[in-house]
Amino acid sequence: MITAHVVFATITGNNEDVADIITEHFEDAGVKVAESEISQTDPSVFEDVDICVVCPYTYDEGALPEEGLDFYDDLQELDLKGKIYGVAGSGDTFYEEFFNVAVDKFDAAFKKAGATKGAEDVKINLEPDEDAIETLDKFAEELISKVQK
Numbered sequence: 001m002i003t004a005h006v007v008f009a010t011i012t013g014n015n016e017d018v019a020d021i022i023t024e025h026f027e028d029a030g031v032k033v034a035e036s037e038i039s040q041t042d043p044s045v046f047e048d049v050d051i052c053v054v055c056p057y058t059y060d061e062g063a064l065p066e067e068g069l070d071f072y073d074d075l076q077e078l079d080l081k082g083k084i085y086g087v088a089g090s091g092d093t094f095y096e097e098f099f100n101v102a103v104d105k106f107d108a109a110f111k112k113a114g115a116t117k118g119a120e121d122v123k124i125n126l127e128p129d130e131d132a133i134e135t136l137d138k139f140a141e142e143l144i145s146k147v148q149k
């Protein structure tokens with residue numbers, strides 16, 4: 001059975017919604033999945049699953065979630081060779097060049113840990129709408145198919 005862990009950081013709920021959509025897709029596809037909030041999670045949980053996902057918000061012109069800084073630092077120190085990862089976040093296009101910068105930063109952290117990118121980064125604007133849900137379903141599907149290869 002394929003296993004996955006989805007970690008989210010949220011202030012107003014949008015990234016929890018993003019994580020819920022991905023988690024539900026995994027469940028419907030028969031993937032054994034856990035979902036947790038970033039400050040309550042040690043990144044070493046990723047060592048025990050096939051698919052690793054982070055859904056972060058971006059704050060203060062490109063800043064990572066404050067409560068996720070330890071997680072972010074520790075993630076880069078892990079050895080995640082052979083793991084499939086994906087990053088999907090919600091930001092706000094109002095912030096222009098800083099739009100969803102935390103997604104790029106987590107992508108770099110997973111790369112540093114040696115994990116394999118299973119799907120392109122997803123950058124959602126605010127609350128996920130119908131189009132965003134479709135994009136997130138595709139994202140989850142791609143991650144699963146990458147494991148099956």
Ligand SMILES: Cc1cc2nc3c(=O)[nH]c(=O)nc-3n(C[C@H](O)[C@H](O)[C@H](O)COP(=O)(O)O)c2cc1C
Pocket residue numbers: 009010011012013014015016057058059060061062063090091092093095098099100101125126127
């Ligand atoms: C003070 C402040 C700063 C923000 N800075 C950024 C930013 O630099 N880039 C971005 O994409 N979104 C930024 N946002 C928007 C949030 O990332 C966006 O509303 C996101 O959907 C919040 O996710 P959450 O509902 O999971 O907390 C900012 C929001 C606030 C209130």
